[in-house]
Amino acid sequence: xxxFDALLIYSIMNSIITQRFIKCHDQLREDGRVRSSRQFxxxxxxxxxxxxxxxxxxxxxxxxLLKKAVEVYKINPVYIYTGEGPLFMSEEDHKHxxxxxxxxxxxxxxxxxxxxxxxxxxxxxxxxxxxFIQDLPTFTLPxxxxxxxxxxSFDVAGDSMEPTLFEGDKVxxxxxxxxLWESSMKDNYVYVIVTRGDIVVKRVFNKIKDQRKIELxxxxxxxxxxxxxxxxxxxxxxxxxxxxxxxxxxxxxxRYMREEVMELKKTIQKQTELIEQLSRTVExxxxx
Numbered sequence: 001x002x003x004f005d006a007l008l009i010y011s012i013m014n015s016i017i018t019q020r021f022i023k024c025h026d027q028l029r030e031d032g033r034v035r036s037s038r039q040f041x042x043x044x045x046x047x048x049x050x051x052x053x054x055x056x057x058x059x060x061x062x063x064x065l066l067k068k069a070v071e072v073y074k075i076n077p078v079y080i081y082t083g084e085g086p087l088f089m090s091e092e093d094h095k096h097x098x099x100x101x102x103x104x105x106x107x108x109x110x111x112x113x114x115x116x117x118x119x120x121x122x123x124x125x126x127x128x129x130x131x132f133i134q135d136l137p138t139f140t141l142p143x144x145x146x147x148x149x150x151x152x153s154f155d156v157a158g159d160s161m162e163p164t165l166f167e168g169d170k171v172x173x174x175x176x177x178x179x180l181w182e183s184s185m186k187d188n189y190v191y192v193i194v195t196r197g198d199i200v201v202k203r204v205f206n207k208i209k210d211q212r213k214i215e216l217x218x219x220x221x222x223x224x225x226x227x228x229x230x231x232x233x234x235x236x237x238x239x240x241x242x243x244x245x246x247x248x249x250x251x252x253x254x255r256y257m258r259e260e261v262m263e264l265k266k267t268i269q270k271q272t273e274l275i276e277q278l279s280r281t282v283e284x285x286x287x288x
Contacts, residue, residue, distance in 0.1 A: 017080060018054060021061045024075045024087050033073070044068040078179050085179050100175070100235075101133040102150055111138035112146060112172065117155045120199040127194070127234060141172070145240070150175040152237055154192050156201055160218040164190070168245045171201060173237030181236060182208040194235035195228065201239070 025040060034040045041051040046065055053059045069075045074089045103111045114137045115123050126132040139153075140146070156169040165171065173192050176184065185191070185206045193200050193216065202216035213227045 015057070015060065016083075017066075018057070018059075018061045020080050020083065021066065021069070021075075022055055022057075024069070024073070024080075025055065027087055028073060043072055076179070078177050089179075100150065101130040103134055103136075103138050109140075109147070110150065111140055112151045112153055113138050114153045114170070115155070115199070117157050120154070120157070121197070124194055124197055124199055124234070146172070151240075152192070153243070154199060154201065154237070156242075160220050160223045161190070161201055161203075162220045164219045165201060165242060166244070170243040171239045172241045172243065173239050176236040176238050178236075181230065181233075182206070185214070185236065190239040192235075192237040192239060193228070193233060194237070195232050196234060 025034075025037070028034045028040065029037070034043070037051055037055060038048045041048040044051075044065060045068065050059075051065075054061050054065075066075075066077070066080060070077050070089075076085055076087055076089045078085045079087050103113055105111060113133060116137070119136060122132060123136075151172060151174055153170050153172045156165045156167055156171060158167055171190075171192060176191070185204060185208070187205045188203055190201065191204045193202060193204070193214070200216065202218060205215040205217065207213045207215055207227065208230050211227075212230050214230060214233070215225055215227045217225045
């Protein structure tokens, strides 16, 4: 699976990107996958003269040319804009290739897209629709770590991650590139997993290398762990922080704890009475 973020590439376009593109072009020629630079340009619906200018370092590669090269020759966009990973995608990566939409402000600074609970089902099913993503609420955070890379925030639903996360909390996450799932997803860390029909926040155990699966655990012991095939996963987001809607006052916490203790006392008292009643019944039967 793979995503290609054209807007992000636009924001960091420079000569380094162009040099990586040229390296991919040269490797294609060396491997015999293209006979000439002219053939390479024509296959990408690009003017050979303009490609020649890029190869000579006189101009930067364009977004449209990069997108076409990814589509036709399986050039790896992660390598293009980070320098990491192989020059070309595998067949499996390329088969699931599609766009990861981001939202920027007028200064081309990327904003954090928030996915509230009512939009989560639509998010999982309409990831390929840029309009859907762009209509979601966005915000920024002052911390520098949220100024680099692509981030999303998601509402937490349900009680499966209590006491770590509660319903109504928001988790702020960093996008994990699909090519890094196997090597970089850490056991026992919390991630947002987007499948073909759902979004879940879980503690993850990485079983991709041996089983092509990931194992999802809840912090609430009432929920059992389960595994999903990596082929069913669309996106993975590493949870970096949480935003809680409120903090209860100390008085409320004390009152809540007292109520819980009273309920526990009542339960213990009822159980004690049942045990005593059962003991008397057993003694009576023994006398008979």
